[in-house]
Structures are given as C-alpha cells and as structure tokens.
Amino acid sequence: MIKSYYDILNVKENATKQEIKNQFKKLVKMYHPDVNSSLEAEEIFKEINKAAEILLDDLKRKNYDSLRAINKNIYRKNSNINASEYSFYDLFKKPKKEEKKPEIKPQKGQDITVNVEIDYTEAILGTQRSINISRSSICPKCQGHKFANGQKCAYCDGLGEKTVNKKITVKIPKGLKNGTKLRIKGEGQEGRFGGQNGNLYVVVNVIKNDELNIKDDIVYYNASISPYTAVLGGNINVPTLWGEAIIKIPPLTKANQSFKLIDVGVLNEKTGKKGEQIVKIIIQIPKELSSQEFALYEKLRDLNMKKTNAKTIY
Numbered sequence: 001m002i003k004s005y006y007d008i009l010n011v012k013e014n015a016t017k018q019e020i021k022n023q024f025k026k027l028v029k030m031y032h033p034d035v036n037s038s039l040e041a042e043e044i045f046k047e048i049n050k051a052a053e054i055l056l057d058d059l060k061r062k063n064y065d066s067l068r069a070i071n072k073n074i075y076r077k078n079s080n081i082n083a084s085e086y087s088f089y090d091l092f093k094k095p096k097k098e099e100k101k102p103e104i105k106p107q108k109g110q111d112i113t114v115n116v117e118i119d120y121t122e123a124i125l126g127t128q129r130s131i132n133i134s135r136s137s138i139c140p141k142c143q144g145h146k147f148a149n150g151q152k153c154a155y156c157d158g159l160g161e162k163t164v165n166k167k168i169t170v171k172i173p174k175g176l177k178n179g180t181k182l183r184i185k186g187e188g189q190e191g192r193f194g195g196q197n198g199n200l201y202v203v204v205n206v207i208k209n210d211e212l213n214i215k216d217d218i219v220y221y222n223a224s225i226s227p228y229t230a231v232l233g234g235n236i237n238v239p240t241l242w243g244e245a246i247i248k249i250p251p252l253t254k255a256n257q258s259f260k261l262i263d264v265g266v267l268n269e270k271t272g273k274k275g276e277q278i279v280k281i282i283i284q285i286p287k288e289l290s291s292q293e294f295a296l297y298e299k300l301r302d303l304n305m306k307k308t309n310a311k312t313i314y
Contacts, residue, residue, distance in 0.1 A: 005051035106195035120209030126174030178206040219277040240264040
C-alpha cells in the first residue's frame with residue numbers, strides 16, 4: 001500500500017513547516033545509511049527524503065494537497081480503495097519494474113611498498129629486517145558506517161576506519177641484487193566486503209661496500225701497510241665476508257703484491273664451499289714524521305748509498 005507523504009513523515013496534514021522539518025531531521029538520524037545499514041532503512045530513507053522535498057516546498061505541497069483531494073473524489077465510490085493512499089499520478093503511471101540492488105563486489109586491499117637498506121655483506125649472506133607498517137582497518141565500533149547510536153563514532157572520530165601499526169620481520173634471502181622486490185602476501189591494506197588483503201612489497205637497496213669488491217664471485221680487498229711492515233714483515237687483520245682474517249706479511253713485501261685467502265669468499269650454493277679473497281698490498285707513506293723518524297730514514301738512506309757505492313767499487 002502506498003502511504004501519503006504525511007504518513008511517511010508521521011505528521012498531521014495541517015502540520016506546520018517547522019514541525020515537518022523537525023520530524024524529518026528526527027527520521028534522518030534513524031534511517032541514514034551511515035547509521036542504519038539495513039535494506040529496509042535504505043528504502044525508508046529514500047521515502048522520507050521524497051516526502052520532505054514535497055511538503056517543505058510551499059508550492060509543491062499546495063499542488064500535492066489539491067491532487068489528493070481530487071483522488072479522494074475519484075475513489076470515493078469504491079469502498080475497497082483507500083483514496084488517501086494514492087496520488088493523482090497513480091492513475092496514469094505504469095507499474096515500475098523492481099529495481100535490482102547494486103551488487104557489492106569484494107574489493108582487494110591496496111598494496112603497501114617500503115624500502116630497506118642492507119650492506120654488501122648482508123646481500124651476500126642474507127639477513128632480516130623489522131619493518132613498521134601502518135594500515136587502515138574497518139572501525140570495529142561503527143563497522144565503517146562512521147556513526148554509532150545516531151552520533152558520530154567517537155572511536156574512529158567519524159572516519160569509519162582505524163589506523164593500525166604493525167611490526168613485521170622480513171627475511172631477506174642471500175644473494176639478492178640491488179633493487180630486488182620481495183612480496184609478503186596479505187600484509188598490505190585490509191580488503192573490503194570480503195576481499196583479500198593487499199600485499200606488502202619490500203624493495204631492497206644494497207649499499208655498496210667501499211672495502212670489499214666482488215667480481216665473478218671473487219672478493220677483492222686493498223690492504224694498506226706501513227713501509228716498515230713491508231720491509232720487516234708482520235701480521236695484519238683484513239675484513240672478509242665472514243669476519244676478520246689474519247694475513248702474515250713476509251719481509252720485503254712489494255707494493256701491489258697480492259695474497260690469496262682460501263675459504264673466506266662467496267658461498268657457492270651448489271657446492272656449499274666458500275670462494276677466494278684476493279688481498280692487494282698498498283704501502284702507505286706516512287703523512288707526518290717526527291724528527292727522530294726523519295733521522296732514522298736518513299740513516300737508512302745513507303746506509304743504502306754506502307751499499308750501492310760499495311757495489312760500484314768492486
């Protein structure tokens with residue numbers, strides 16, 4: 001049965017404009033989609049909006065009341081019809097086809113992309129990182145409707161969603177190249193209407209190591225030693241992918257001379273063995289010398305000159 005606009009708003013036919021307006025506001029608080037998500041409420045909300053549109057406009061209300069009076073006269077002879085429930089337009093309009101409700105499809109959550117930095121050694125050996133991400137989820141109090149009990153939801157401040165912070169530990173496998181993107185399934189933004197969560201993508205940026213250089217799975221390193229170590233020999237510590245190693249420098253080591261370290265290089269996944277590291281010797285000339293050190297170098301020079309002259313005489 002079709003109700004009159006007065007019945008829809010639950011006001012008397014002689015109600016004032018202010019009374020109609022107050023009643024309309026009251027009904028909106030009850031049936032607004034942000035407050036009431038039922039299908040019945042959606043239809044009622046449409047009806048009260050249409051009724052208010054007519055009854056709050058003086059000219060439209062006057063025409064509506066005139067049409068209702070005509071309708072009552074037309075249907076008065078038929079006792080089975082309640083004329084007040086029909087409008088003048090009902091005499092001419094065709095039956096409406098039932099409108100289909102729009103189908104709500106599941107929506108996949110958006111993906112989240114973050115960047116992390118690892119050093120050269122971590123890229124070779126593998127590592128892990130703890131990542132803090134922020135993602136939105138439907139407010140558990142208002143279920144995303146932004147209103148609760150006719151008022152703006154205090155829990156989410158009327159946003160319909162809450163931001164949740166989460167810490168995720170990401171395992172970074174060994175052997176990654178710079179710019180590699182890792183996917184962690186389902187750790188992106190929350191899906192809606194039963195949709196799947198988005199994914200978390202971790203972009204790995206490898207910081208170049210200024211000391212260790214890797215080429216064709218061989219590690220190269222330049223080791224600086226003092227002139228007296230080059231002449232007298234001694235032990236030095238050098239970095240490797242697996243920690244520090246000790247090299248024994250023999251006496252009279254020359255500049256650019258290389259030494260090979262075994263089983264400290266890149267790990268071969270197939271054989272399970274570690275490769276080589278080549279250490280190149282750089283003789284570092286001191287930037288400053290004391291007067292005593294200068295005197296010692298002068299003595300060395302003089303001794304070397306006497307030795308050279310002696311060889312020339314004989």
